[in-house]
Amino acid sequence: MNPNWAEENIQVIRTLMERSTVYRRALAPVMTATGIIGIAAATLTCFVKIETAPSFGLFWIGVAAIALVVSFLFVRRQALKSDEPFWSSPTRRVTQALLPGFFIGFVAGVLCVTRFAPEGVWMLPLIWAFAYGCAIHAAGFFMPRGMKLFGWSLIALAAISLFGIQSLPDLQTAETAHYLMGTFFGILHLAYGVYLHSSEKGEHDP
Amino acid sequence: MNHEAFQNLDKVIHEKGRMAIMSLLAVTSEISFTDMRNDLGMTDGNLTTHIKHLQKAGYVGVTKSFRGKRPLTTLSLTTDGRTAFTTYIDTLEQIVQSARSGN
Numbered sequence: 001m002n003p004n005w006a007e008e009n010i011q012v013i014r015t016l017m018e019r020s021t022v023y024r025r026a027l028a029p030v031m032t033a034t035g036i037i038g039i040a041a042a043t044l045t046c047f048v049k050i051e052t053a054p055s056f057g058l059f060w061i062g063v064a065a066i067a068l069v070v071s072f073l074f075v076r077r078q079a080l081k082s083d084e085p086f087w088s089s090p091t092r093r094v095t096q097a098l099l100p101g102f103f104i105g106f107v108a109g110v111l112c113v114t115r116f117a118p119e120g121v122w123m124l125p126l127i128w129a130f131a132y133g134c135a136i137h138a139a140g141f142f143m144p145r146g147m148k149l150f151g152w153s154l155i156a157l158a159a160i161s162l163f164g165i166q167s168l169p170d171l172q173t174a175e176t177a178h179y180l181m182g183t184f185f186g187i188l189h190l191a192y193g194v195y196l197h198s199s200e201k202g203e204h205d206p
Numbered sequence: 207m208n209h210e211a212f213q214n215l216d217k218v219i220h221e222k223g224r225m226a227i228m229s230l231l232a233v234t235s236e237i238s239f240t241d242m243r244n245d246l247g248m249t250d251g252n253l254t255t256h257i258k259h260l261q262k263a264g265y266v267g268v269t270k271s272f273r274g275k276r277p278l279t280t281l282s283l284t285t286d287g288r289t290a291f292t293t294y295i296d297t298l299e300q301i302v303q304s305a306r307s308g309n
Binding site for chain 1: 222225226229230232233234237241244245295298299301302305
């Protein structure tokens, strides 16, 4: 009898346990696409004036909706490609972990559209970054490779920006808010996506 | 190869399908029959047979309830099941170790 069978069995058990707990689907393309969409949207605001609280809130909620749809399509495509159910246990767990943070972000966005004074717009990206960072950190418990650290990075950067901008009234503008959005949801996502792509490539190399 | 360890392997778990079921249950507090079937790519009949085996051994608990008007079968690992699965993995590791050391 081949003595390797025991090792193979352990490997099968490990793989099954990981597959049912850790969400691995399409993380790199989702992060990269979100980053590109974020940067493109922030660049667009250099040419199109979006300065009032309602237009700012609606514009970025729209951008988030586009990023969500694109992410959904990537996840669905990989599920079909791998012949796996889309709504698998790990997908469900990650979605449940993300929802509270996303809900807070959505409520803040609605408040911005309906209640914020123009001079308060700069705070919305920070609220979104805090809420999104918490959501990503929670999802990180079911995801591999640095997801929790990515959540913490967003929270830490938002905190630093909050203290910085709070003490510099000149920066409390809609323009700053767009730059913050481009940084948090564009550059950071793109950087993490590139990191995931490069590390995945390394994992597959012989 | 460690023949004594091999003899100690739990024969209920030492089957591809049942080992997969136990592996999945070990990391989830509970899982529905449908999710288990989809995750493992088994047929209803195949999964039912394996679950019955594991249930008979006292390793798996089966709860029947309703979600709305639809019946819901939920599976979970019993304390005996968790102990047996841990022992099974320990025994496998023991076999691997002894194979490596050439015993």
